[in-house]
Amino acid sequence: MELSREIKDAYFDAKGRNGSPRLAKDLQASGVNVSRTTVARHMRNMGLRSKLSKKFRVTTDASHNYNVAPNLLNREFNQKEPMRACVSDITYICCKDGFLYLTCVIDLFDRKLIGWSISDNLTASGTVIPAIRMANRNRPFKEGMIFHSDRGIQYACKQTVNLLQYHRVEQSMSGKGNCWDNAVAESFFKSFKTELIYGTKLKTKEQMCLDVFEYIESWYNHKRRFSALGNLTIDEFWKQYNIKKQLIKNVA
Missing domain, CATH: 1.10.10 (Arc Repressor Mutant, subunit A)
Structure with missing residues (x-):
């Protein structure tokens, strides 16, 4: 009992x-x-x-005339050090009073959502740009770090390309129509919608913004367990990483 x-x-x-x-x-x-x-x-x-998962749907639009970056990440989703490679994507959220668009930036080292934004429009300035800026504030970008995304116009436009170049980040993009090249970001959105949205009543944009904040900053980044991290939370994974790092330093 x-x-x-x-x-x-x-x-x-x-x-x-x-x-x-x-x-x-x-x-x-x-x-x-x-x-x-x-x-x-x-x-x-x-x-x-x-909660049961549903099929993920693509949000970004790859029909544009901007240059497309090569796939530098090449599905190397398991990184041994922080801020060697990040992935990003955008998804839609259906609300009572319209749609919201959530952008994520994930550090592949520990799967932490280091940057995110929620917007009622799909412009780069409303989605990708604020998410990148938050990510850089939370974990400063390293020169040569890979920033991977799909080929959506929000990632290929000059505003985003110039911002990443300013931080000396290497931009990487998925192959045409290949969702597996950005599997970690898509997996996050699948978990996000399964655990927060599916099976619940439609909410207002205001309420959804509050729920998204709680999900990311309270649940996902601190309490959720990840099979990719050996079923540890991100906080537990970082604790183990720092212990190992200190042991190596002491031996040296």
């Missing part, structure tokens, strides 16, 4: 976003000795399910 309550509390604390593997990791991190299969069994008994 006690375990069922702890599983139920962890499930609702994550707002139904976690399935049994991540719930088990959360419980283990808080000192509860429980396996994934046990959590799954209790979830079935209580009728608890994680």
Whole structure:
């Protein structure tokens, strides 16, 4: 009975976003000795399910006459150091009073959303530019860092190209019509819509902006577990990284 309550509390604390593997990791991190299969069994008994995903849809428009950057990233999604490569993309959010557009910038080292913007228009100045500027404030760009995106006009336009060149960043773009070249950014949007939007009532733009902030800054960047990080949260992954870095420094 006690375990069922702890599983139920962890499930609702994550707002139904976690399935049994991540719930088990959360419980283990808080000192509860429980396996994934046990959590799954209790979830079935209580009728608890994680939110289901839906097919991702492309938002950016690649029909333009701007130059297209080569694919420098080449699907090297696992980076060993921070700020060696970032990926970015844009998605739409349907609201009661129209559409919003969310832009993300993700550091491939730890999958952290280091920059983002939410806008009611698809101009570069409303989407990509503020997201890039936030990313640079949170984690200053390194010279030669790869910034990867699709071929959308917001990324290919002079305003974005000039900003990235100013920071001495190498721009990279996916192959034509190849969503797998930007799989990490698309995976984020799939998780975002599954965990925050699908299965809920339409919200106003104002309420959605608040919910997006909470999802990114409270949940995704600090509490969500990632299979790419060994089912650690970003904070836990950074703690391990800094410990290893200090050990190497001490040995040297």
